[in-house]
Amino acid sequence: MKRLRVRRATARGLDRKGADAESLAADLVIAAAALIGEHGPQGFSLREVARRAGVSEAAPYWHFAGKEALLAAVAEQGFINLAAAMAEARERSKDPRSQLRELGVAYVRFALAHPSHLRIMFGPEIPDKTAHPALHQAAERTFGLLLAAINEAQRAGDARAGNPFDLAVAAWAMVHGLSSLLIDGQLRDRVRGMREAQLLASRVTKLLEMGLVGR
């Protein structure tokens, strides 16, 4: 029994204490996230994850309903990480207008740094988030962060009046669309490299900003 646990830990290439006390569920999520990061959403398989965790191919089914449930756990962690990055970005500036700009930059930066993760968070692998309440909640919380920033900007006169939901969707659509186009290589002909992508992001975001601010 003890040998088995050790096999699991070394199979992941990890060597930290307390591996015995960990649940296999957490190990599987970690292995899944790593696998997605390496080979993309396409190259992901439940059997390979089990192999990396050092367990049989049937073992994951004790902890997750199936492949989609494991991916949902990975996606949930992704939203938690994105929300943390956005919260941190917001704290970097004082005035609401530049806070919004920082939020957008953080979003695109996260997308470029973790493209495969973003695909799992938004892609068709999980057709209905409401089937995974924890994931659904994490996604809602992330959007809530943006909505709060919009609200504050409106109160400070740094965003035009109007339905805050519309403004938030506009901002979200812009950064999400730009991230998707960059990740999917749609702009690869004319935008080379991460640095150029970030510059494009700030120029493009500014164009929307003018519409959102209204002056």
Added chain:
Amino acid sequence: MKRLRVRRATARGLDRKGADAESLAADLVIAAAALIGEHGPQGFSLREVARRAGVSEAAPYWHFAGKEALLAAVAEQGFINLAAAMAEARERSKDPRSQLRELGVAYVRFALAHPSHLRIMFGPEIPDKTAHPALHQAAERTFGLLLAAINEAQRAGDARAGNPFDLAVAAWAMVHGLSSLLIDGQLRDRVRGMREAQLLASRVTKLLEMGLVGR
């Protein structure tokens, strides 16, 4: 031999004349597009496409290098259809500013009408479009339509000065992001139904328009 052709035609549920003269390649693309439309990109398999076309599982490999090549053909057709819808939309209005608005509406409408098709056109199933020259060209041509509309709007004073590429990317990112969020169900809690989605699209697009026009 003739019996075989007939079997192919009826297997697709079609009964048009001239089926004998058609190439299997075209049949496979049609069957693939239909399958994707029904079951989404996930439920697509090359074997099932072959079954629907009434041929053996190895037959497609004579016409396509593999699964990705067949998907690339489907995606190419998608870009051709999208470009046609955009060109038609543009002809509906005279002044450049409302032409841009019509382009955006057409994009979102296409996405909502053919969500699975859009995913193939942009998703990770085809990681590198340059590996499929015809697809790459069709995608470029579609973006070129948007770029031309931006250029014309700038000449008419209906769009602010500046790098037309930046303006085009902003517009593209906005409608693409909104389409993605709608398709992926990210707004399902607060936007119910196609009609409400279209209304949201026109409100949100207007917010960007103010930034693009600059007055």
Added chain:
DNA sequence: ACCTGAACACCGTTCAAGT
């Protein structure tokens, strides 16, 4: 030139059986 049949190495999922 174009297609079939059989094969290989994978995959997700289930289920009896073990501890």
Added chain:
DNA sequence: ACCTGAACACCGTTCAAGT
């Protein structure tokens, strides 16, 4: 409670063989 081993029905791709 938690995991294994074996099985089932799939999948993408290859390749000799047919016509």
